[in-house]
Amino acid sequence: MxxxxxxxxxxxxxxxxxxxxxxxxxxxxxxxxxxxxxxxEHRVLDRAAYVILRHLDATGPQNVSALAARLNLDGSTVTRQVAALQRDGLIDRAPDPTDGRGTVISPTPAGLHRMAAVQAARVRLYGDMLADWDPADRDNLAEMLRRLNEALERRTRRR
Incomplete structure (x- = not known):
């Protein structure tokens, strides 16, 4: 054999x-x-804007370089996405307290409101799709996805 x-x-x-x-x-x-x-509700933010706003909401203000590194994206890509978010009034720029030459970005109340609307719509969608699942199975799925995402993040950081 x-x-x-x-x-x-x-x-x-x-x-x-x-x-x-x-x-x-x-x-x-x-x-x-x-x-x-x-x-x-699902269309008030594109996927990239949603991810950026979720990250900023969870971690606080950041400069574009840190945001790009954390999201494993090219800096120029994040710069374009941030410019669009700022143009739409969804993020603000402020002087970086650790580096007076730089800026940090943070979500505006409007940005957080849109992000929350998308998140709530997604939670309802998954609630509908998984309504007949046992709560323990849903909890297990959430934990396994968290672990998979952590493994994927570790893998991308090694590159």
Whole structure:
């Protein structure tokens, strides 16, 4: 028997292949669900703006470089996204207290309001989709996703 055949039937490899398939489907279906959701609440922020506002809400004001590093994005990409958020009145810039030459960004009340509306709509959506799940299964899913996200973050920081 060849090594390739043994690897293909290794239970751990089979499980990892299933995980890879399910994550790929999750990403595709998650985006398709976001696009197909008809409520205006889901469309008040694009995905990038939502992620930036959620991060700033959780961590406090930051400069663009720190934000880009934390979100694993190119600085120029974050700069463009931040400019759009500022133009829409969703973030403010202020002098960086640790470096007078720089600025930090923080969400405005309008930005936090829109972010909260999107978050609430998403919570309702997942509540509807998972309504027939046992609460322990929902809790287990949340914990497993948290652990997966932590592993993905560790992986991207090693690059």
């Amino acid at each position: 060849s090594d390739d055949h043994e690897t293909a039937t290794d239970p751990d490899d089979v499980t990892l292949s299933r995980i890879e398939t399910e994550v790929a489907l999750l990403m595709r279906l998650g985006e398709a669900t976001r696009r197909a959701t008809g409520t205006a």
